[in-house]
Amino acid sequence: MSPRHSDAPQRVVSAAEDMLARVGLNATSIREVSKLADAPLGSTYHHFPGGKQELLAKATRQAGDKVDALLERTLQAGAADGLRQFLAMWRERLLRANFQAGCPVLAASVEEPVDAVAGDVRDAAAEVFARWESRLGAALEAAGHAPAQAATLATLIIASVEGAVAMCRATQSIEPFDRVSAQLQGLV
DSSP states (O other), rough: OHHHTTHHHHHHHHHHHHHHHOOTTTTTTHHHHHHHHHHOOOHHHHHHHHHHHHHHHHHHHHHHHHHHHHHHHHGGGOOOHHHHHHHHHHHHHHTTTTTTOOOOHHHHHOOSSSSSSHHHHHHHHHHHHHHHHHHHHHHHTTTTOOOOHHHHHHHHHHHHHHHHHHHHHHOOOHHHHHHHHHHHHHHH
């Protein structure tokens, strides 16, 4: 088997993650994901026998894992510095994509699938958001916030960033993100 085919499942998951971020849950099709990944359609169904829902749940978790790893790394410098780097990553991502891509985890959580039950993908998004909140909450608590306040602030950060990303895509401007970012940094 050639190396190109052996990494096909990972390429497919990454392509699905990209499509989720750009076009959302319902517009992401296995056929288009396979094309983007340069993977045979039959092999995609072979590797993901649960179809689109299995694939998008894996893509959602992969996107979440990437951000979780970034949070783990950046929060070692403390809550304020970690938040600053987290916000910088999202800002850069928005600008680099020219506001054409958002958060695949948010996309997985807000759209009701027209072709299947939402459970797997929505559950994956819920797991990811919970991990991010937990990681941020622990860092905020370590920085001196009371446990309940740290948990609430972590939820506020995730919800604010996700909302700001969506607003930036809608307005095609970084201004909403910059305003939210400044407020969040002031709170931490």
